[in-house]
Amino acid sequence: xxxxxxxxxxxxxxxxxxxxxxxxxxxxxxxxxxxxxxxxxxxxxxxxxxxxxxxxxxxxxxxxxxxxxxxxxxxxxxxxxxxxxxxxxxxxxxxxxxxxxxxxxxxxxxxxxxxxxxxxxxxxxxxxxxxxxxxxxxxxxxxxxxxxxxxxxxxxxxxxxxxxxxxxxxxxxxxxxxxxxxxxxxxxxxxxxxxxxxxxxxxxxxxxxxxxxxxxxxxxxxxxxxxxxxxxxxxxxxxxxxxxxxxxxxxxxxxxxxxxxxxxxxxxxxxxxxxxxxxxxxxxxxxxxxxxxxxxxxxxxxxxxxxxxxxx
Numbered sequence: 001x002x003x004x005x006x007x008x009x010x011x012x013x014x015x016x017x018x019x020x021x022x023x024x025x026x027x028x029x030x031x032x033x034x035x036x037x038x039x040x041x042x043x044x045x046x047x048x049x050x051x052x053x054x055x056x057x058x059x060x061x062x063x064x065x066x067x068x069x070x071x072x073x074x075x076x077x078x079x080x081x082x083x084x085x086x087x088x089x090x091x092x093x094x095x096x097x098x099x100x101x102x103x104x105x106x107x108x109x110x111x112x113x114x115x116x117x118x119x120x121x122x123x124x125x126x127x128x129x130x131x132x133x134x135x136x137x138x139x140x141x142x143x144x145x146x147x148x149x150x151x152x153x154x155x156x157x158x159x160x161x162x163x164x165x166x167x168x169x170x171x172x173x174x175x176x177x178x179x180x181x182x183x184x185x186x187x188x189x190x191x192x193x194x195x196x197x198x199x200x201x202x203x204x205x206x207x208x209x210x211x212x213x214x215x216x217x218x219x220x221x222x223x224x225x226x227x228x229x230x231x232x233x234x235x236x237x238x239x240x241x242x243x244x245x246x247x248x249x250x251x252x253x254x255x256x257x258x259x260x261x262x263x264x265x266x267x268x269x270x271x272x273x274x275x276x277x278x279x280x281x282x283x284x285x286x287x288x289x290x291x292x293x294x295x296x297x298x299x300x301x302x303x304x305x306x307x308x309x310x311x312x
Contacts, residue, residue: 028066030309031073041066074302079132086131094127141294147286155282156275163278167270168229174211174222176259194252194259201249
Protein backbone atom coordinates (compact mmCIF):
# COMPACT_ATOMS: atom_id res chain seq x y z
CA UNK A 1 0.00 0.00 0.00
CA UNK A 2 3.05 2.19 -0.69
CA UNK A 3 3.81 2.51 3.00
CA UNK A 4 0.53 4.19 3.86
CA UNK A 5 -0.38 2.25 7.01
CA UNK A 6 -2.73 3.40 9.74
CA UNK A 7 -2.42 1.78 13.18
CA UNK A 8 -3.13 3.28 16.58
CA UNK A 9 -0.80 0.92 18.36
CA UNK A 10 2.12 0.90 15.96
CA UNK A 11 2.34 3.67 13.37
CA UNK A 12 3.10 6.89 15.26
CA UNK A 13 3.72 9.98 13.19
CA UNK A 14 7.00 11.73 13.92
CA UNK A 15 6.96 15.31 15.19
CA UNK A 16 9.23 17.78 13.49
CA UNK A 17 12.27 18.18 15.75
CA UNK A 18 14.24 21.44 15.91
CA UNK A 19 17.70 21.15 14.46
CA UNK A 20 20.51 21.41 16.97
CA UNK A 21 23.33 23.81 16.24
CA UNK A 22 25.84 21.04 15.53
CA UNK A 23 23.54 19.24 13.09
CA UNK A 24 23.31 20.40 9.48
CA UNK A 25 19.71 20.10 8.32
CA UNK A 26 18.84 20.51 4.67
CA UNK A 27 15.56 20.32 2.79
CA UNK A 28 14.74 16.72 1.87
CA UNK A 29 11.39 17.40 0.23
CA UNK A 30 8.90 20.17 -0.46
CA UNK A 31 5.22 19.25 -0.20
CA UNK A 32 3.07 22.18 -1.35
CA UNK A 33 3.92 24.91 1.18
CA UNK A 34 5.60 22.61 3.73
CA UNK A 35 9.09 21.15 3.91
CA UNK A 36 10.53 17.92 5.25
CA UNK A 37 14.10 18.32 6.47
CA UNK A 38 16.94 15.81 6.33
CA UNK A 39 17.01 15.94 10.13
CA UNK A 40 13.37 14.88 10.27
CA UNK A 41 14.11 12.13 7.77
CA UNK A 42 17.10 10.86 9.76
CA UNK A 43 15.06 10.88 12.96
CA UNK A 44 12.30 8.90 11.26
CA UNK A 45 14.75 6.34 9.87
CA UNK A 46 16.34 5.92 13.30
CA UNK A 47 12.88 5.46 14.83
CA UNK A 48 11.89 2.77 12.34
CA UNK A 49 15.19 0.95 11.78
CA UNK A 50 17.38 1.85 14.75
CA UNK A 51 20.29 4.27 15.00
CA UNK A 52 22.90 1.82 13.64
CA UNK A 53 20.84 0.92 10.58
CA UNK A 54 20.07 4.58 9.96
CA UNK A 55 23.77 5.36 9.63
CA UNK A 56 24.26 2.88 6.78
CA UNK A 57 20.90 2.90 5.03
CA UNK A 58 20.97 2.82 1.24
CA UNK A 59 19.67 5.74 -0.80
CA UNK A 60 16.76 3.70 -2.15
CA UNK A 61 15.62 2.91 1.38
CA UNK A 62 15.95 6.55 2.42
CA UNK A 63 13.74 7.51 -0.49
CA UNK A 64 11.14 4.94 0.57
CA UNK A 65 10.96 6.41 4.07
CA UNK A 66 10.84 9.92 2.62
CA UNK A 67 7.98 8.92 0.31
CA UNK A 68 6.06 7.69 3.35
CA UNK A 69 6.63 11.04 5.06
CA UNK A 70 5.47 12.88 1.94
CA UNK A 71 2.26 10.84 1.93
CA UNK A 72 1.67 11.58 5.61
CA UNK A 73 2.20 15.29 5.00
CA UNK A 74 -0.35 15.23 2.17
CA UNK A 75 -2.85 13.52 4.46
CA UNK A 76 -2.31 16.14 7.17
CA UNK A 77 -2.82 18.90 4.63
CA UNK A 78 -6.06 17.30 3.43
CA UNK A 79 -7.29 17.06 7.03
CA UNK A 80 -6.65 20.77 7.53
CA UNK A 81 -8.33 21.60 4.23
CA UNK A 82 -11.52 19.80 5.31
CA UNK A 83 -11.46 21.32 8.79
CA UNK A 84 -11.69 17.92 10.45
CA UNK A 85 -10.99 17.57 14.18
CA UNK A 86 -10.78 15.02 16.99
CA UNK A 87 -11.91 15.84 20.52
CA UNK A 88 -10.14 15.02 23.79
CA UNK A 89 -12.74 12.37 24.64
CA UNK A 90 -12.02 10.51 21.40
CA UNK A 91 -8.30 10.52 22.15
CA UNK A 92 -8.93 9.23 25.68
CA UNK A 93 -11.12 6.42 24.36
CA UNK A 94 -8.38 5.45 21.91
CA UNK A 95 -5.85 5.30 24.76
CA UNK A 96 -8.21 3.14 26.80
CA UNK A 97 -8.61 0.83 23.81
CA UNK A 98 -4.83 0.44 23.56
CA UNK A 99 -4.65 -0.35 27.29
CA UNK A 100 -7.46 -2.89 27.06
CA UNK A 101 -6.08 -4.63 23.98
CA UNK A 102 -2.64 -4.94 25.57
CA UNK A 103 -3.99 -5.73 29.06
CA UNK A 104 -2.06 -2.90 30.72
CA UNK A 105 -2.96 0.04 32.94
CA UNK A 106 -2.05 3.72 32.52
CA UNK A 107 1.18 3.50 34.51
CA UNK A 108 2.35 0.53 32.43
CA UNK A 109 1.51 2.39 29.24
CA UNK A 110 3.48 5.43 30.38
CA UNK A 111 6.45 3.19 31.19
CA UNK A 112 6.26 1.58 27.75
CA UNK A 113 6.13 5.01 26.13
CA UNK A 114 9.21 6.10 28.06
CA UNK A 115 11.19 3.23 26.56
CA UNK A 116 10.30 4.68 23.14
CA UNK A 117 11.28 8.18 24.18
CA UNK A 118 7.66 9.38 24.33
CA UNK A 119 5.68 11.25 26.96
CA UNK A 120 1.97 10.85 27.53
CA UNK A 121 1.41 14.31 26.09
CA UNK A 122 3.31 13.57 22.88
CA UNK A 123 1.50 10.23 22.61
CA UNK A 124 -1.87 11.99 22.82
CA UNK A 125 -0.79 14.36 20.08
CA UNK A 126 0.23 11.49 17.83
CA UNK A 127 -2.96 9.55 18.51
CA UNK A 128 -5.02 12.63 17.72
CA UNK A 129 -3.25 12.90 14.37
CA UNK A 130 -3.84 9.24 13.60
CA UNK A 131 -7.52 9.45 14.53
CA UNK A 132 -7.83 12.32 12.10
CA UNK A 133 -6.30 10.11 9.43
CA UNK A 134 -8.81 7.35 10.19
CA UNK A 135 -11.65 9.83 9.87
CA UNK A 136 -10.26 11.13 6.61
CA UNK A 137 -9.88 7.66 5.12
CA UNK A 138 -13.41 6.84 6.25
CA UNK A 139 -14.75 9.97 4.56
CA UNK A 140 -12.74 9.67 1.37
CA UNK A 141 -12.50 5.91 0.88
CA UNK A 142 -13.79 3.39 3.38
CA UNK A 143 -17.43 4.44 3.40
CA UNK A 144 -17.55 4.18 -0.39
CA UNK A 145 -16.37 0.55 -0.57
CA UNK A 146 -18.98 -2.14 -1.06
CA UNK A 147 -18.79 -5.91 -1.51
CA UNK A 148 -21.77 -7.68 -3.06
CA UNK A 149 -23.08 -11.07 -2.02
CA UNK A 150 -22.20 -12.39 -5.49
CA UNK A 151 -18.58 -11.28 -5.10
CA UNK A 152 -18.43 -13.08 -1.77
CA UNK A 153 -19.91 -16.27 -3.23
CA UNK A 154 -17.52 -16.17 -6.19
CA UNK A 155 -14.54 -15.86 -3.86
CA UNK A 156 -15.82 -18.76 -1.76
CA UNK A 157 -16.11 -21.01 -4.83
CA UNK A 158 -12.68 -20.05 -6.15
CA UNK A 159 -10.91 -20.42 -2.78
CA UNK A 160 -12.97 -23.14 -1.15
CA UNK A 161 -9.91 -25.27 -0.37
CA UNK A 162 -8.43 -22.39 1.64
CA UNK A 163 -11.24 -22.87 4.15
CA UNK A 164 -11.02 -26.64 4.46
CA UNK A 165 -10.33 -27.74 8.02
CA UNK A 166 -6.99 -29.44 8.64
CA UNK A 167 -7.07 -33.18 7.83
CA UNK A 168 -6.30 -35.66 10.59
CA UNK A 169 -6.16 -39.38 11.27
CA UNK A 170 -6.35 -41.63 14.34
CA UNK A 171 -4.16 -44.65 15.06
CA UNK A 172 -4.02 -47.57 17.47
CA UNK A 173 -1.02 -49.81 18.07
CA UNK A 174 0.27 -53.03 19.52
CA UNK A 175 3.92 -52.76 20.56
CA UNK A 176 6.49 -55.28 21.73
CA UNK A 177 9.31 -53.58 23.66
CA UNK A 178 12.92 -54.54 22.89
CA UNK A 179 15.20 -54.12 25.92
CA UNK A 180 18.69 -52.83 25.15
CA UNK A 181 20.36 -56.03 26.39
CA UNK A 182 18.04 -58.47 24.59
CA UNK A 183 19.90 -61.36 22.94
CA UNK A 184 19.71 -61.86 19.19
CA UNK A 185 17.72 -65.09 19.44
CA UNK A 186 15.22 -63.40 21.76
CA UNK A 187 14.80 -60.55 19.30
CA UNK A 188 14.12 -63.04 16.52
CA UNK A 189 11.52 -64.78 18.67
CA UNK A 190 9.87 -61.44 19.43
CA UNK A 191 9.72 -60.61 15.72
CA UNK A 192 8.04 -63.93 15.06
CA UNK A 193 5.56 -63.17 17.84
CA UNK A 194 4.74 -59.77 16.36
CA UNK A 195 4.22 -61.33 12.92
CA UNK A 196 1.90 -63.89 14.48
CA UNK A 197 -0.14 -61.11 16.08
CA UNK A 198 -0.33 -59.26 12.76
CA UNK A 199 -1.61 -62.36 10.97
CA UNK A 200 -4.35 -62.78 13.57
CA UNK A 201 -5.38 -59.14 13.19
CA UNK A 202 -5.47 -59.34 9.41
CA UNK A 203 -7.49 -62.53 9.68
CA UNK A 204 -10.21 -60.48 11.33
CA UNK A 205 -9.71 -61.13 15.05
CA UNK A 206 -10.78 -58.34 17.39
CA UNK A 207 -8.02 -55.82 18.08
CA UNK A 208 -8.59 -55.69 21.85
CA UNK A 209 -8.65 -59.48 22.12
CA UNK A 210 -5.40 -59.85 20.20
CA UNK A 211 -3.78 -57.16 22.34
CA UNK A 212 -4.94 -58.93 25.51
CA UNK A 213 -3.55 -62.24 24.22
CA UNK A 214 -0.04 -60.79 23.90
CA UNK A 215 0.02 -58.62 27.00
CA UNK A 216 1.66 -59.68 30.25
CA UNK A 217 4.31 -62.39 29.85
CA UNK A 218 4.50 -61.91 26.08
CA UNK A 219 5.45 -58.26 26.59
CA UNK A 220 2.91 -56.49 24.39
CA UNK A 221 1.19 -53.23 25.23
CA UNK A 222 -0.80 -50.76 23.24
CA UNK A 223 -4.14 -49.16 22.51
CA UNK A 224 -5.25 -45.86 20.93
CA UNK A 225 -2.42 -43.51 19.94
CA UNK A 226 -4.70 -40.51 19.46
CA UNK A 227 -5.15 -37.99 16.67
CA UNK A 228 -2.44 -36.78 14.29
CA UNK A 229 -2.46 -33.84 11.94
CA UNK A 230 -0.52 -33.46 8.72
CA UNK A 231 3.22 -33.84 9.35
CA UNK A 232 2.84 -34.72 13.03
CA UNK A 233 3.68 -38.42 12.58
CA UNK A 234 7.29 -39.02 11.59
CA UNK A 235 9.03 -41.93 9.89
CA UNK A 236 9.17 -44.86 10.10
CA UNK A 237 5.57 -44.71 11.37
CA UNK A 238 4.38 -42.22 8.75
CA UNK A 239 5.65 -44.40 5.91
CA UNK A 240 4.12 -47.50 7.51
CA UNK A 241 0.58 -46.09 7.51
CA UNK A 242 0.80 -44.27 4.17
CA UNK A 243 -1.83 -45.67 1.82
CA UNK A 244 -3.77 -47.55 4.49
CA UNK A 245 -7.54 -47.46 4.57
CA UNK A 246 -9.42 -47.18 7.88
CA UNK A 247 -9.38 -50.56 9.65
CA UNK A 248 -6.23 -51.77 7.89
CA UNK A 249 -2.95 -52.70 9.60
CA UNK A 250 0.61 -51.75 8.78
CA UNK A 251 3.49 -54.15 8.44
CA UNK A 252 5.48 -54.64 11.63
CA UNK A 253 7.52 -51.48 12.20
CA UNK A 254 10.97 -52.33 13.56
CA UNK A 255 12.61 -49.64 15.72
CA UNK A 256 15.45 -49.80 18.27
CA UNK A 257 12.87 -49.46 21.04
CA UNK A 258 10.46 -52.13 19.84
CA UNK A 259 8.24 -53.74 17.24
CA UNK A 260 4.97 -52.01 16.41
CA UNK A 261 1.77 -52.86 14.57
CA UNK A 262 -0.31 -49.82 13.62
CA UNK A 263 -3.99 -49.70 12.75
CA UNK A 264 -5.54 -46.75 10.92
CA UNK A 265 -8.73 -46.11 12.89
CA UNK A 266 -10.00 -43.01 11.09
CA UNK A 267 -9.00 -40.77 8.20
CA UNK A 268 -10.64 -37.35 8.09
CA UNK A 269 -9.75 -35.31 4.98
CA UNK A 270 -10.98 -32.11 6.63
CA UNK A 271 -14.45 -30.65 6.37
CA UNK A 272 -15.21 -27.67 4.15
CA UNK A 273 -17.37 -25.13 6.04
CA UNK A 274 -20.56 -23.98 4.38
CA UNK A 275 -20.74 -20.54 2.76
CA UNK A 276 -22.82 -18.90 5.48
CA UNK A 277 -20.31 -19.79 8.20
CA UNK A 278 -17.45 -17.98 6.41
CA UNK A 279 -19.45 -15.32 4.56
CA UNK A 280 -18.59 -12.47 6.93
CA UNK A 281 -14.92 -13.45 7.04
CA UNK A 282 -14.72 -13.41 3.24
CA UNK A 283 -16.62 -10.13 3.04
CA UNK A 284 -14.14 -8.43 5.38
CA UNK A 285 -11.24 -9.84 3.38
CA UNK A 286 -12.63 -8.44 0.13
CA UNK A 287 -13.33 -5.07 1.75
CA UNK A 288 -9.72 -4.90 2.94
CA UNK A 289 -8.43 -5.80 -0.53
CA UNK A 290 -10.56 -3.09 -2.13
CA UNK A 291 -9.58 -0.63 0.58
CA UNK A 292 -5.87 -1.12 -0.13
CA UNK A 293 -6.37 -0.56 -3.85
CA UNK A 294 -8.54 2.49 -3.18
CA UNK A 295 -6.00 4.02 -0.80
CA UNK A 296 -3.22 3.56 -3.35
CA UNK A 297 -5.30 5.37 -5.96
CA UNK A 298 -6.34 8.06 -3.49
CA UNK A 299 -2.73 8.73 -2.44
CA UNK A 300 -1.66 8.83 -6.09
CA UNK A 301 -4.33 11.46 -6.75
CA UNK A 302 -3.16 13.51 -3.77
CA UNK A 303 0.34 13.43 -5.23
CA UNK A 304 -0.86 14.40 -8.70
CA UNK A 305 -2.70 17.43 -7.33
CA UNK A 306 0.22 18.52 -5.13
CA UNK A 307 3.48 20.34 -5.73
CA UNK A 308 6.18 17.90 -4.61
CA UNK A 309 9.93 18.32 -4.93
CA UNK A 310 12.39 15.66 -3.76
CA UNK A 311 15.72 17.27 -2.89
CA UNK A 312 17.82 14.23 -1.93
